[in-house]
Amino acid sequence: MEIPIVLEKRSKPHLKTEITFIIVHLLPLAALFTGATWFDWVMCAFFYFFRMFWITGGYHRYFAHKSYKTSRWFQFIIAFMAETSAQKGALWWAAHHRHHHRHSDTPADPHSMKLYGFWYSHVGWIVGPDYKETDFKTIGDYAKYPELVWLNKHYLVPPTVLALAVMALGGIVDGGSITMMFSKVGFSALFIGFFLSTVITYHGTFSINSIMHKVGNQRYKTGDESKNSVWLALLTLGEGWHNNHHYYEVASRQGFFWWEIDITWYILKIFSWFGLIWDLKGVPDHIKYSKDKAHANELRQKFATESTPVDALD
Numbered sequence: 001m002e003i004p005i006v007l008e009k010r011s012k013p014h015l016k017t018e019i020t021f022i023i024v025h026l027l028p029l030a031a032l033f034t035g036a037t038w039f040d041w042v043m044c045a046f047f048y049f050f051r052m053f054w055i056t057g058g059y060h061r062y063f064a065h066k067s068y069k070t071s072r073w074f075q076f077i078i079a080f081m082a083e084t085s086a087q088k089g090a091l092w093w094a095a096h097h098r099h100h101h102r103h104s105d106t107p108a109d110p111h112s113m114k115l116y117g118f119w120y121s122h123v124g125w126i127v128g129p130d131y132k133e134t135d136f137k138t139i140g141d142y143a144k145y146p147e148l149v150w151l152n153k154h155y156l157v158p159p160t161v162l163a164l165a166v167m168a169l170g171g172i173v174d175g176g177s178i179t180m181m182f183s184k185v186g187f188s189a190l191f192i193g194f195f196l197s198t199v200i201t202y203h204g205t206f207s208i209n210s211i212m213h214k215v216g217n218q219r220y221k222t223g224d225e226s227k228n229s230v231w232l233a234l235l236t237l238g239e240g241w242h243n244n245h246h247y248y249e250v251a252s253r254q255g256f257f258w259w260e261i262d263i264t265w266y267i268l269k270i271f272s273w274f275g276l277i278w279d280l281k282g283v284p285d286h287i288k289y290s291k292d293k294a295h296a297n298e299l300r301q302k303f304a305t306e307s308t309p310v311d312a313l314d
């Protein structure tokens with residue numbers, strides 16, 4: 001007899017606490033009054049990819065999964081850059097993500113689309129009151145750094161710095177002087193270059209929690225609903241290889257084969273050439289070519305006794 005799944009009770013959001021989240025979504029519409037320049041749109045696209053990289057390469061592959069090592073000062077830079085996305089603090093983000101892997105698609109998963117539905121897994125868990133706090137125990141390995149705890153608490157500092165920088169750039173490029181940042185050109189840069197870009201980055205990131213557990217193919221049996229999708233991988237700089245990632249989460253690459261485009265991985269590789277990061281964890285062959293964990297064990301023993309380079313199988 002199958003045991004019925006008992007879902008956790010998840011609270012509904014309160015309009016009062018989520019008003020800023022709604023305003024962030026509405027602010028790009030203010031560009032209807034200011035107009036927008038081509039430079040605003042370039043900044044919108046640039047700061048989408050810029051912040052997506054720091055989320056995937058920083059929040060996700062560094063803070064949540066420790067898939068590479070770095071120095072204390074660069075670790076701070078990673079956290080600061082990723083926090084410009086206005087997705088709360090690095091410790092908050094990574095702790096919740098660790099819970100997601102521990103309980104993937106079970107009732108304790110903070111955002112299981114299978115159990116709690118599309119909207120809850122996409123945005124409901126973020127706007128609801130249940131996951132507002134940082135679970136410092138789960139992220140104790142990074143919570144020992146006071147500068148990260150400070151940044152986690154003051155998570156609005158980095159996005160504010162970026163918003164002002166975007167306004168200044170708008171003032172300089174479209175108005176001819178930084179003093180123009182508080183005029184129409186500065187505000188149109190803010191609405192499109194910062195706020196619209198922020199909203200798109202939100203939904204790019206959220207889509208990994210929601211549709212990447214529904215849409216695409218499953219190469220590996222992971223016991224959850226994680227999938228691989230080339231389209232999501234392109235849009236999210238590599239995060240679309242989500243089934244690969246759930247199968248072997250410690251790797252700093254999520255595209256396991258050369259044809260699985262993973263732009264975050266390429267950038268991390270470049271960082272490593274400059275000595276900014278090191279010890280990037282790869283994907284062992286017995287993992288890459290297996291179907292599930294039992295098969296991976298079999299392959300590990302087989303490959304250990306063979307001398308054939310398995311990469312030739314690519």
Ligand SMILES: [Zn+2]
Binds near residue numbers: 060097
């Ligand atoms: Zn992960």
Ligand SMILES: [Zn+2]
Binds near residue numbers: 104208209226246
């Ligand atoms: Zn997942």
